Amino acid sequence: MEEAESFSNPSFLQDVSTRASERSGSDESPAVAQLRKLLFRRILIGASDGRFFLGTFHCIDKQGNIILQDAVEYRHTRRSGDPSPMEQRCLGLILIPASCRTSCHAECSIDEQISLLSINK
Missing domain, CATH: 1.20.5 (Single alpha-helices involved in coiled-coils or other helix-helix interfaces)
Known part of the structure; x- marks a missing residue:
């Protein structure tokens, strides 16, 4: 109580x-400081099954799972005669497991992209 x-x-x-x-x-470590700079930025994450998720970066845990807010799922459609091969669906708050993630792109300036590439594991 x-x-x-x-x-x-x-x-x-x-x-x-x-x-x-x-x-x-x-x-805090340099890696944590770099990740803190990514908070509340738009992130595009590719999944191993071919889908993409675009949303606002909310957090990441020690295992590398990422939580996105206001996420939208994009996936390829296999319909013939469809001019747009991508289908989208609004999801909201989602968790993307590290084991399913194949790529991750953040909206940021070129200088910030270069500094993020220098994060040591």
């Missing part, structure tokens, strides 16, 4: 944001 009350307490929220800003200081 105490946890539910603490979320509605404005001072608790201020403490959480203070701790988050302290945590995002110089003690």
Whole structure:
């Protein structure tokens, strides 16, 4: 019961944001700093089954699974006489497993693309 009350307490929220800003200081690794720059950017992810997902980058976990917000799925259609070979479907919030991901492209400037390529594993 105490946890539910603490979320509605404005001072608790201020403490959480203070701790988050302290945590995002110089003690984070360069890879985390680079990923933080990608938050809330449009990302295009290719899946191993040929589909593509376009959405806003929300987060990534230690296993490499990515969560996209406001995602749209694009897939090839095999209908004859169809001038547009791609079909789209709005999905919303989705998780894309790392094992299914074949490519990942972010909307950013050329300088940012070059700096992202230099992330060491």
